[in-house]
Amino acid sequence: MGRKRTKSGKIRLAEVAELAGVSPITASRFFRNPEALSVAKRTRVESAAKELGYVPNLAARALASQRTEVIGVLIPSLTNNVFSDVLRGIYDASEGSRYSIQLSNTRYSILQEEKLLRLFLAQKPAGLIVTGIDQTAESRAMLEAADCPIVQIMEIGPDPVDMMIGFSHYDAARAAIAHLFEQGHRKIGFVGARMDPRVQRRLDGYVSAMKDAGLFDQRLVVTTATPTSVTLGGALFTDLLAREPDIDAVFCANDDLALGVLFECRRREIEVPEQIAIVGFNDLEFMASAVPTLTSVRTNRYEMGKTAATMLINAIEGRRPEQAVLDLGFKVIERQSSSARRADSRPATSAAGAANKMIALPSSHD
Amino acid sequence: MGRKRTKSGKIRLAEVAELAGVSPITASRFFRNPEALSVAKRTRVESAAKELGYVPNLAARALASQRTEVIGVLIPSLTNNVFSDVLRGIYDASEGSRYSIQLSNTRYSILQEEKLLRLFLAQKPAGLIVTGIDQTAESRAMLEAADCPIVQIMEIGPDPVDMMIGFSHYDAARAAIAHLFEQGHRKIGFVGARMDPRVQRRLDGYVSAMKDAGLFDQRLVVTTATPTSVTLGGALFTDLLAREPDIDAVFCANDDLALGVLFECRRREIEVPEQIAIVGFNDLEFMASAVPTLTSVRTNRYEMGKTAATMLINAIEGRRPEQAVLDLGFKVIERQSSSARRADSRPATSAAGAANKMIALPSSHD
DNA sequence: GTCGTTGCTGGTAGCGCTGTCAACGTTCCT
């Protein structure tokens, strides 16, 4: 049957080709690989497309080419600030590229992750970004069988499926504790919420550092499965204090908890850092402007997302990275909340005035 | 040409149909409208699909049916906490439905929004969620011409494209100022960052409330185009104080700024609320656990996202809501930071102990 | 008994695009 025009009046590639005086396939090539066309035809197709306001039909393209231009992203939480930074990086990197992001939330469940993975892979994504290194065996098998590039983000481990970008949470935690030791703190508590694998590894790092110093005591560790929040930080710290009233420092698995601990200290009129030092994790923006300013471990979340997406897109287009595993490291950002017990810690005039001393390390695996 | 099997060995609908002993079209119907099949065939197709692990090819479906099962979402920022709550609601509502979310970031640019809208609409989304009511004329025209349901979120206004869900930022700001008046404050500053349309309307509400009371002074308003942050709150407050040292309250356009103001007060040893009251906007989680606890205007962001997506999905499936415009209102959550100047404000034992008095209002348009 | 009517099923014909391969003209080498 002749089909000169769709009922909807939508512009198809054929219309563009006709106006440009070329065959549809040539017009098609213009959109996928303009360099393959002669300059004359290229400009003709280009102006024809612009004149008609042509927008390619992605469904048809996907069907015909047997692949999509979709990058699947699996993250465990939309609530957690950490992931919004990573996501922002991913979206920023995908912008301007031909790829679009398909986001799904595993809710910290590796079974849910497996289910979503199956769904994603059936649509032949151009690439995949998954969180962490703790997939189910089934997921792992699917990932390895997938014929698209894959990036694991948030942490690094010994056995990447394909590419990997992150840092060692274990080493980062050890560095934070080492910093507290240096400042003269000995009885250091650990406060953690929602013990996902990465928080667990931070705990492991804490435990090993404390054991190395002969200071570990299980009673110094307070954790819960509840999702993190500032309020929860206060509550967990309250528990910790009830149990061990004479601690001299608290290492918090994230910054929300640290802020909660700070507020709870203020409520109880405990001086920070004179009586208790506080160290957080992630270095969210507010840490630098709290009073006292709060020490934290800076992790390059935005950069992680952006680099992951960039690496992925490059790999999709055949440009594999020199190294498949990228350690983005971390920095302990020393601020007032963990100053030496001899304390130079009274309020500066402005947050901006407080210089940050940094300890930068690539995380070394072990 | 006979094509018995795809090279990739992928299961197609035809395979399922064959195993079930029905025609492909009957199998197709099973996935879209199972009730249309006889019980016998329905169960046959169901078990065949399960046995083969069939997953439909969305691209083929979209091409053949001329529509997708994608809900487009346009938001201005991924950084802002406010939107992550909304997004969480949207994702939660879409989960379990057949629809997937396609997210794009307009970066607070209505031109970018227009461009993205054009892209989205060309793919015939099942529905669209857009932020706010300030589209370009061109965008507005495209939205009105679109043949899919549309929900505008974050605020309500007089002239919905289709559906609308939000609250009046203007009224919310007026309510916050009214609360400060009640508590005896008179010289109330306004601190705002990134003056997007919604923040602008909060400012308008502040201005009108102050003018009504004969207390407006342009010098009380400090704003900037810079994106919001806790640190920025401190900086803007510093500017405000330099200009008007004797203010007795600050209304912050969002909670990050409010926290920054609180820290700056602490740095300067200004007592809150005895010397200066603070009111934020959005009621993020940390507001209830700060010391002193911080008054804020609660907005139902998660609910907004969830309801918007639910309404949209219902509309896509032909179930239009009774009312197209939904006002989710707001609540002024009164906490210590804005207690009456006579002040009952010294630290409670715990944040949990601080009762919240609420003023709940649907926003009335004007 | 005839004629709708309803409920279920299947055949046909694409949806808009691209993979493959063949064909063409041009250039460059020997």
Add this chain to the structure above:
DNA sequence: AGGAACGTTGACAGCGCTACCAGCAACGAC
């Protein structure tokens, strides 16, 4: 001059699914 090599173009045949419409049986109303 002959031929290979390259760059550019087009014809054809689907990608996997669904819209559309026709067909058929079962049933009730007249």
